[in-house]
Amino acid sequence: MALKTETFILNAxxxxxxxxxxxxxxxxxxxxxxxxxEPVFGYLHRGVEKLAEGLAYPQDIVFTDRLxxxxxxxxxxxxxxxxEKLAGIQAPERAEYLRVIMAELMRxxxxxxxxxxxxxxxxxxxxxxxxxxxEREKILDLFDxxxxxxxxxxYMRIGGVSQDIPEEFIPALNKFIDxxxxxxxxxxxxxxxxxxxxVRTKNVGILSKExxxxxxxxxxVLRASGVKWDIxxxxxxxxxxxxxxxxxxxxxGDVYDRYRVRIEEMIQSSSIIKQAIAQLPSxxxxxxxxxxxxxxxxEVYGHIEGPKGEIGFYLVSDGSANPYRWHMRPPSLINLxxxxxxxxxxxxxxxxxxxxxxxxxxxxVDR
Amino acid sequence: xxxxxxxxxxLNFHPAILPPDWPAxxxxxxxxxxxxLFVFIIIMAVAFIxxxxxxxxxxxxxxxxxxxGPFGLFQPVADTIKILIKEDIVPxxxxxxxxxxxxxxxxxxxxxxxxxxxxxxxxxxxDLNIGIVYIVAVSSVSVVGMVMAGWSSNNxxxxxxxxxxxxxxxxxxxxxxxxxxxxxxxxxxxxxxxxVQAQNIPYILLQPMGFLIYFLAALAEINRTxxxxxxxxxxxxxxxxxxxxxxxxxxxxxAEYTExxxxxxIITTLYLGGWKGPFLPPVLWFxxxxxxxxxxxxxxxxxxxxxxIDQVMGFAWKFLLPLALINLLVTGIQVVFLPDISQWxxxxxxxxxxxxxxFLFSRSFRTRGDKIEAQ
Numbered sequence: 001m002a003l004k005t006e007t008f009i010l011n012a013x014x015x016x017x018x019x020x021x022x023x024x025x026x027x028x029x030x031x032x033x034x035x036x037x038e039p040v041f042g043y044l045h046r047g048v049e050k051l052a053e054g055l056a057y058p059q060d061i062v063f064t065d066r067l068x069x070x071x072x073x074x075x076x077x078x079x080x081x082x083x084e085k086l087a088g089i090q091a092p093e094r095a096e097y098l099r100v101i102m103a104e105l106m107r108x109x110x111x112x113x114x115x116x117x118x119x120x121x122x123x124x125x126x127x128x129x130x131x132x133x134x135e136r137e138k139i140l141d142l143f144d145x146x147x148x149x150x151x152x153x154x155y156m157r158i159g160g161v162s163q164d165i166p167e168e169f170i171p172a173l174n175k176f177i178d179x180x181x182x183x184x185x186x187x188x189x190x191x192x193x194x195x196x197x198x199v200r201t202k203n204v205g206i207l208s209k210e211x212x213x214x215x216x217x218x219x220x221v222l223r224a225s226g227v228k229w230d231i232x233x234x235x236x237x238x239x240x241x242x243x244x245x246x247x248x249x250x251x252x253g254d255v256y257d258r259y260r261v262r263i264e265e266m267i268q269s270s271s272i273i274k275q276a277i278a279q280l281p282s283x284x285x286x287x288x289x290x291x292x293x294x295x296x297x298x299e300v301y302g303h304i305e306g307p308k309g310e311i312g313f314y315l316v317s318d319g320s321a322n323p324y325r326w327h328m329r330p331p332s333l334i335n336l337x338x339x340x341x342x343x344x345x346x347x348x349x350x351x352x353x354x355x356x357x358x359x360x361x362x363x364x365v366d367r
Numbered sequence: 368x369x370x371x372x373x374x375x376x377x378l379n380f381h382p383a384i385l386p387p388d389w390p391a392x393x394x395x396x397x398x399x400x401x402x403x404l405f406v407f408i409i410i411m412a413v414a415f416i417x418x419x420x421x422x423x424x425x426x427x428x429x430x431x432x433x434x435x436g437p438f439g440l441f442q443p444v445a446d447t448i449k450i451l452i453k454e455d456i457v458p459x460x461x462x463x464x465x466x467x468x469x470x471x472x473x474x475x476x477x478x479x480x481x482x483x484x485x486x487x488x489x490x491x492x493x494d495l496n497i498g499i500v501y502i503v504a505v506s507s508v509s510v511v512g513m514v515m516a517g518w519s520s521n522n523x524x525x526x527x528x529x530x531x532x533x534x535x536x537x538x539x540x541x542x543x544x545x546x547x548x549x550x551x552x553x554x555x556x557x558x559x560x561x562x563v564q565a566q567n568i569p570y571i572l573l574q575p576m577g578f579l580i581y582f583l584a585a586l587a588e589i590n591r592t593x594x595x596x597x598x599x600x601x602x603x604x605x606x607x608x609x610x611x612x613x614x615x616x617x618x619x620x621x622a623e624y625t626e627x628x629x630x631x632x633i634i635t636t637l638y639l640g641g642w643k644g645p646f647l648p649p650v651l652w653f654x655x656x657x658x659x660x661x662x663x664x665x666x667x668x669x670x671x672x673x674x675x676i677d678q679v680m681g682f683a684w685k686f687l688l689p690l691a692l693i694n695l696l697v698t699g700i701q702v703v704f705l706p707d708i709s710q711w712x713x714x715x716x717x718x719x720x721x722x723x724x725x726f727l728f729s730r731s732f733r734t735r736g737d738k739i740e741a742q
Contacts (some may be wrong), residue, residue, distance in 0.1 A: 010523050017604060032527070032676055123673025125592060130427040195729075196593055196672050348527070348602050349675045 007035055010348070014043045018121045018352040021362030025343075025351070032347045037340055041333075044366035052326040057083050057293045058158055060326065065152035068332065068364040070113050073106035073143070074306040075364075076156035078328075081237055082302025082313035083158045087295035092284040095160040096239045100276050101173070102146070102155060103238075103304070104269040108180070109139040110307030111220075111262040111269075114359035118259060119191065121356035122200050123349075128191065135183055138176050145169050158293060160286030170277060177277075180270045188263060201256035205342040205354035208253060215338040218331055219309025220261045221358055225253030231305035238304075243275045255357040262359075292321050299325075308332055308359055330367060332360035400492045404481050411657075412624040413443040418658070419624075419665050426669035447617070455613035458521050465519035470611070470618035473512025477622050479505045480629040485560040487642040487649035498559035499551060502633060503544050506588065509622060510536045513597065513607045516619070520610035528606030531676055532597040535587055538683040539594075543584035545691035549577040549698040550637050563641030571638040572714045576694045576721035578638045580687050585634065587679070589626040592668040594679055631660040686728055693724060 013024035022043035028036040048067065052060040064075040077099055084091065091099070116132030140150045146165055147155040155162050191197050207217070212225035222229055230247045232240040248264035250257025295317040303312035309331025316325035335358050342354050417432075417440065424431025432439035457466055483498040485491040495501050510532060517529025551557055553573055554565035562570075571578045587594035598606035608619045635641060635656040644652035674682065697720060701713055 008523060010527070018602065029527075031530070119672060123592065123595070124671065125423075125668055127427045127669045130429060134428055190670075194671070196674055199678055200672060200675060347675055347677070349596075349673070352602050 005030060013040075018355065019362075020117060020356070020360060023360065023362050023365065025355075027343075027348070027351070029348070032349075034343050034346055034348065034351055037343045037351070039336065039339055041336075041362070041365050044362050046367065048367045049326050049328065053323055056321045057087075057295070057323060060323070061156065061158075062152075062154055065154055066363060067328065067330070067367060068110075068306070068308065068311075068361040069151060070361050071106050071110040071307045072151065072153050073102045073155060074110075074304065074311060076153065077103050077238075078302065078304045078306065078311035079313050080156045080158050081304055082300055082315050083293075083295070085302045086298065086300040086315050086317055087158070087289075087293060089159045089287060089289055091160050092287055093239070093281050094164075094283045095285045095287075097276050097280050098161050098165065098285065099156060100238055100240065100243075101273055101280075102143070102153075102161075104273045104276070105139050105142060105173075107269045107307040108266045109136045110359075111266050112136050112139075114220075114307075114356075115259060115262050118255075118353065118356040118359070119197075121352045122197065124191075124197075128187070131187060135180070142169065142173055142176065145172065157286060159289045160284070164285050170280075173273070173277065177270050177273050181267060184263060184266055192260075192263075198256065200350075200353060201259060201357075202254060203252070204255045204350050205346065205357060206252055206254045207338055207342055211338065211341060212253060215334070215341075217309065217335045217338050219306065219335065220258055220265065221309065221335045221338070223247065224250035224257035224261045226251055231303055231310055235303070237302075239276075240272075242279065243272050245272050255353050258357040258359075294319060294321050303329065306331055308361065308364075309335055328367065330364045332358075332362075332364040336360055336365060397492070404492060405478070408478060408481060408625055408628065409621075411628045412621050413447070415624045415627055415661060416446075416620075417443050418661065419668075422662065422665045423669050426666070450617045450620075451614055453613040453616075455615065456610070458610050460521045461610065462519035462521070465515045466610075467615075469512045469516035469519060470615045470622070471512070472515055473509045474618045474622040474625070476505045476508035476512075477625045477629055480633070483559050484629075484632050484636060485563055485641060486653055488560065488564070491560060494558055494560045496561075497557045499547055499557050499562065499637070502559075503540070503547060506626075506629070507536065507540055509626070512622070516611065517607035520607070522610050524603040524605070525607050525609050527603050528597045528609075532590070532607065534676070535590075535594065535596060535679055535683075538680055539584040539587040539687075542580050542683060542687035542691040543588065545688070545695055546574075546577040546581040546584065547637065549574050549694055552695075552698050552702045559636050559641075563636055563643060566640045566643060568710050568714060569638060569640040569643075573710065573717060574638065574694070574698070575718050576690060576724065577698070578634075579721065579725065580691050580694065581638070582634065584683075584687060585630045586664065586667070587683070589623070589630050591627070591664055593671040593674050595668075595673060596676055596679060627661060627664065628657065631657040631664070634660050690724060690728060694721075 007028050007030045010027045010029050011024065012027060013019040014022040016024075019025070024040040024043070026038040026040060027034050046066075048063045052063050061076055061079060064079045065072040067075050083089075112132040112135055116129035119128040120126060143153055143155075144150050146169060147153050147162060149155075207221065207225050209225050209227055212222050212227060217225075218229070226249055228247050228249050231237070232245075233247060245268045248261050248268065250261050297317055297319045299314070299316040301312055301314045303310050310329060311331055312329035314325070314327040314329070315323050318324040339355065339358060343351050346354065420442070421431040421439070432442035435441040435445050457463060480502055482492040483495050483501055485494070513532050514529045517525040517532070520526075550562060550570055553570065554562045556562060556565065586592075590597050598608070608616055611619060632653075635653060639656045639660070641656075642649035642653040647655075697717070701716075705713070
């Protein structure tokens with residue numbers, strides 16, 4: 001006898017332990033299996049893009065800190081890269097190297113958080129997350145040393161960086177970079193050989209290569225699906241063409257691949273930082289830019305490879321001191337568009353794992 | 368004394384196993400021991416909460432609660448006061464009677480388990496001659512309370528959690544009971560005190576596979592990581608007790624930790640030799656073993672991620688159940704055909720067998736992935 005079953009709607013969020021902020025999913029469930037899901041966002045909308053149009057170009061750097069607050073440095077960098085492209089400014093070499101070091105440290109920090117929270121969503125009660133926090137803390141200390149801030153750095157400037165590194169920074173950085181591979185190895189041994197983690201993540205939330213491209217995803221989500229696409233290689237900005245590094249890619253595009261890609265990227269980032277320290281030139285950290293920056297009329301799209309994907313800024317100048325249009329390509333939001341396809345047909349428990357593996361930051365999704 | 372006991376409760380109550388200086392009389396024994404048991408249960412549950420938080424803190428490279436009292440010892444007291452003076456909220460469309468009864472239904476059976484646990488030779492509320500059967504029967508009743516809570520709360524998270532707990536606990540009852548039968552075969556008695564007395568060698572050595580099965584199934588029974596599906600924080604927030612607050616929530620919380628105490632005590636009694644041990648007084652040995660078992664449970668909690676519901680069910684039916692049946696068969700053969708052989712030979716036999724079987728079974732569950740290369 002076939003029993004009559006009914007679907008029901010489960011509302012996860014906006015206040016939910018696994019939605020990483022105020023994101024909401026309306027899930028239609030058949031028992032534990034998800035039939036349909038409707039992502040709802042906008043609870044953290046602050047109108048940053050409109051606000052930014054009312055202020056001068058250098059003043060808008062502050063807003064970028066508040067978008068993806070787990071990766072403020074790279075947001076800063078994306079914005080200043082776009083403005084420099086618009087105004088035709090070239091930052092001094094030392095500043096570019098410092099930007100690279102900061103951006104890669106930020107990438108490590110952001111990936112640490114992504115992996116930690118993913119494992120928390122998988123049910124590993126806080127332990128991996130807190131180990132990740134331990135390492136992130138060291139990175140935040142480094143940032144604190146450089147710019148006096150731990151979360152919203154406001155470090156990059158149009159045409160340079162806000163201040164030079166102090167004397168004790170390089171030894172501290174070296175110490176951290178030397179300890180990082182050991183830490184990652186220790187951590188990976190603990191988890192990547194764990195049978196429960198493997199059964200929970202392998203073949204779960206598969207995003208095919210074609211879908212990943214069609215949804216315009218970027219960053220680790222795209223690379224885990226097997227597409228070798230990294231702005232640092234595809235359209236080198238700053239001084240990335242001077243470094244040797246690999247682009248780790250996955251094969252299947254499941255949660256496990258996304259996890260692994262992030263782990264491998266941390267190793268690559270630490271290698272980039274090592275090379276950058278070795279090549280770090282001396283000299284100026286800031287080019288002269290006019291007191292009131294008035295870029296020529298025109299529009300520009302500047303993009304970099306952020307920890308979560310391609311961060312792009314589309315700026316339109318009408319020749320005044322304020323941008324006419326200030327638009328961001330938020331990697332979190334665009335990666336999130338692939339969520340629905342991955343969620344249909346999986347169980348609730350996997351839904352949280354898949355959601356965690358995309359690694360969104362709601363500050364960036366809603367802006 | 369015994370006649371009085373029999374006339375009211377038809378239990379097999381052995382006065383002979385009471386300590387000689389125990390106050391005479393059935394009712395005095397009953398009342399004194401019930402009070403002692405309740406105090407013990409509450410203190411142990413609170414101690415377990417404190418220990419879990421401190422030990423988890425150590426595992427997670429943080430300190431844990433250390434503000435209130437020396438070493439944060441009074442943290443559970445502060446938490447209790449806080450939780451008791453919270454507003455008691457009943458959801459608007461809840462089934463009010465069920466909502467009220469659920470915490471009691473969940474808590475009382477857990478307390479009842481302690482009636483037959485021997486703290487030292489004969490020091491139990493009653494030494495039932497069917498003690499272990501009683502435990503298996505009673506411990507599964509508290510699930511009803513959880514299901515009632517999940518159903519009556521009129522909350523979908525709670526409902527999903529209730530459905531999960533039914534499926535999970537019913538499945539894990541079977542390997543759990545089968546593992547216990549192995550013990551009973553060796554001990555030749557169902558009485559908890561009798562089982563302890565029969566352990567010249569702790570049964571963890573004689574029944575290594577049975578211990579493994581019992582331990583894992585017990586983790587699922589008390590909903591501990593990696594089987595903590597019914598309160599999976601990341602998925603269904605808090606599970607069945609999401610709509611509870613105040614003293615009702617406190618009862619659920621207490622029931623959960625009392626269950627942990629109970630399971631630790633049962634494992635101690637069945638597999639670790641109960642109150643037996645050299646030098647120290649038996650009660651102390653009992654407590655040390657209980658805390659050791661609980662430490663392992665915390666260790667597992669702080670390390671492992673959670674399984675998915677279908678994997679949990681698969682683990683029970685495909686992994687634990689066949690192993691439990693094989694274990695039972697082997698134990699039966701050993702008891703019937705090799706009764707005179709030295710127990711140490713059986714220890715070696717069973718450990719080797721357990722290692723081989725667990726290895727073979729885990730091979731078929733292996734999904735170990737190939738590393739993706741950085742290219």
